[in-house]
Amino acid sequence: MINFQTSPDQYKHWKLSIEGAVAKLSMDVQEDETLAEGYKLKLNSYDLGVDIELADAIQRIRFEHPEVRAVVITSLKPKIFCAGANIYMLGTSSHTFKVNFCKFTNETRCAIEDDSRHSGRRYIAALNGTASGGGYELAIACDEIYLVDDGNSAVSLPEVPLLGVLPGTGGLTRLVDKRKVRRDRADVFSTLAEGLKGKRAKDWGLIDDSFPTSKFQEAIDTRVAQIVNSRSDDRFSSPSPSWERGQGRGLYGANPSASIPLPEGVEKSGIKLNTLEVKSTDDTRNYKYVRVKLKRARRYADLIVHGPDVDLPTTPEEIQKLGDSYWPLQAYRELDDLLLYLRVNEPEIGLVCLRTAGVVDKVLAVDQILAANRDHWLVREIVLHMARVLRRLDLTAKSFFTIIEPGSSFAGNLLELALSSDRIYMLDNSDEPIAIATSELNSGALPMSNGLTRLQSRFLAEPGKVDEILAQKDSFNTEAADAAGLVTFAPDHLDWEDEIRLAIEERTSLSPDALTGMEASLRFAGPETMDTKIYGRLTAWQNWIFQRPNAVGPQGALTNYGKPTQAQFDYKRT
């Protein structure tokens, strides 16, 4: 079982140090500390274990060190920044694992950009040596890239020429869409095993600058000092063209970054993220607020999220005091951990039935406090975290059906669970009315990767409905929810059990591959962003290539990498 929880005192591959407003994340991969057998993590190459630590570090900087304004990512190995994902690990992994590994590393890179965009921390890739493949892709997820000029160190994407696969962590998309490298230069760069360095790398826009070894550290320090001392509103001056504004996070009015001033160092102390407690049996996994029952024989799981059980604090100060046990933070951290668990450890679970328990008004009360205090750094981080977890759900390759029954609390932020589902079933039972409700958080604070809210994505055909629904102050009973288009089916209690049972049976009988492709197509209607390009287009091509004999067959490039044998291609173009 792969465990996604860690903390700095447990890190094997990264060192996180904080000095004033500067965090330094130094990569120093221990080659024998691998997540599986059969490979060594040489040259700062990584496996999922290394990336789990990176994801944890970025999360902790946000919650535990809100005073940090600049994050420097560098390496402790001489002459090498990072060699990317370990090839032998990829070569010995199952297709399913490879795909989930790439997805997690992509989410971690997007988390860096989310922090930069919405919390104003500037990420600096200080490449003290060669950054190849996933190493360069980590750099390109940062805001600025500086490369040492030692006559040797280069940036490169050698996947196509050396391995016959694509850079799997957004590299191609970020080359042309984020750094806007000219497409012919991106073509040359992406087919050049040795990569580029120095002046040409800078001229082509692959790096921001390079400095000789003797001046490298000083140059980085100078730049970091500039960032730390600059006023927050200096930082993002160039307006983006309209098609870019979304970029996965907050196209519309309620974009948190537009309205929330960057913290100016007034909150010197963050909150501690403690390890989540989880109790497991063979077929259950129970956190405090989130619980799952695995029905492995029937290939589905029942997941329930419990709403807040007591009255929650109403001021940021009280919230900060509660820390990571504050419901919106704890429940969503638990959900996040569970989603990762299900993806990697339970591949045969194809369908998750989402349920909630609790009191609608208590959830709405939480949302009201969050919305009212969105300018406070911790509240902002909590809401941005909820948004990331919900996007993780959107991007999970499992079907989701929401089941709304008496006792549920699909309101406000928890209504997003329903809206991110492939289908919503709501019991129509006049004896025991059920309610769902919206809150201010449904109007833009929790955007999908395509930059729209889930309500906007749902009502592309009737955009006016979104405002109508948000304007309704009362909750929706089943009839009203159905009339408003908020549920897929509303069977009465005579049909309810059969209908749910049949829907589950039918769904779990279908080809899991066809479902993955179908859901990836239907979940993200509307505009596209860099994020959706990475998860939709680039990932789909990479997955295709990961299946092809030219990559993974006995004569494939990935299979033969590092062996005396050479890859032999079937040269048919497809």
Place this chain on the structure above:
Amino acid sequence: MINFQTSPDQYKHWKLSIEGAVAKLSMDVQEDETLAEGYKLKLNSYDLGVDIELADAIQRIRFEHPEVRAVVITSLKPKIFCAGANIYMLGTSSHTFKVNFCKFTNETRCAIEDDSRHSGRRYIAALNGTASGGGYELAIACDEIYLVDDGNSAVSLPEVPLLGVLPGTGGLTRLVDKRKVRRDRADVFSTLAEGLKGKRAKDWGLIDDSFPTSKFQEAIDTRVAQIVNSRSDDRFSSPSPSWERGQGRGLYGANPSASIPLPEGVEKSGIKLNTLEVKSTDDTRNYKYVRVKLKRARRYADLIVHGPDVDLPTTPEEIQKLGDSYWPLQAYRELDDLLLYLRVNEPEIGLVCLRTAGVVDKVLAVDQILAANRDHWLVREIVLHMARVLRRLDLTAKSFFTIIEPGSSFAGNLLELALSSDRIYMLDNSDEPIAIATSELNSGALPMSNGLTRLQSRFLAEPGKVDEILAQKDSFNTEAADAAGLVTFAPDHLDWEDEIRLAIEERTSLSPDALTGMEASLRFAGPETMDTKIYGRLTAWQNWIFQRPNAVGPQGALTNYGKPTQAQFDYKRT
């Protein structure tokens, strides 16, 4: 060898009839008239041969029958409109062929939408019987869908539940992005083998209306009469949100449809599209203006487009008189045919070197006439056709290198060939200067699928450069072209031959699959449209699924369709 040329008198599967302003395209597939052995085209199912006729018919309506305002697509088979792509054909085809087949059918559906959007013809799908799979995807490419209500006929996308693959012709994307069907309903519909009919199909937005058998023909006739009698500016009244405006065709100022009034029936006679003459040897294929030499052993081809050889007409009337021998029409028809030939018949050719021959000023003179007369129906159709051919080039899964040497004519519309290439090599030889030049056609008349011009896509990092380049009245010599960012490399004559040879050798040595995925990612930076979603995201997922054992393995759903055996899935979710 598959031949893409045909004409109505040769059609086996379609009947094209024209009555005044109405064209009727009736599908009547002859089950034994297949393109390959091993399957029968029952129930109006289709193979590539059927779709080649459809593509030809749509093209001919535009050029030969400009008076047509409405196109009715229907079937001559009782109770069946179209059963989609033939499953047994798919099951017996190579992966490469399947992918190319889907791409061509997608391009044909996009050609319908291109005609509707830019030439104002309204396409009516008159479903006189069940439309399943590709049959419904053909309908959803039309502007309006009417279904007979005979108690039996339905629309459906049974690919996921029955075959374990995706609808391969844009169906999922058009469901949520064109018809804006709610995502949960799209999910239900796409997993329901038997599909939907009547009221629910209409309520969910899958069809526009349904009529009982006895009234069906009359209802279609009434609707068609309305269209034919309506004023052109009534037709497209609802403005699209900004992210949709592109939809693959003309986001920017020079969108032809915005400035060109629809023809109002004044030109009652079109021009004839004659069969292209082509002379072939084992390793050449020569049309009048377009010629290719295949270097099969080295896996590349030299393709040369000859510019106009004589002075060309300057008025629309003279152009109409010249008809299909007018250079811009003939040269691009030849290029189109050659691209299709190379895709399907020469899969091992991985790289095409694009060259031109001719006089820069003559190409510019043609563009000047085209731009000046863009309001004329025939000129508009010619320019729109050029744009479609160039998009076909963008979407071809082969590498393209443009080679610019003395005697070439990369100007105006032919410069788009260079701009659609993955790289551009231009000889730097002061003894024999070479020139490239822009024309008005580079500023928006020939958009890519992403809605941008190729110059805009090239200069995303410096959008101001596009106007600078377009404003330059003189041509660019090699030095100026290089300085302007219009070429990738400009070697001098000492390095030239070696550099080209090495570039070709290196390119053709790489994994063809990795190159396809890389090019699909790097060619389409910037905004996404329904078209790019179909070609990038949906196609990539479909290609992945087409490789998976759950579809095509011995126990896969596609393999076992129609057999007594049942598919057995590996239920791991990926």
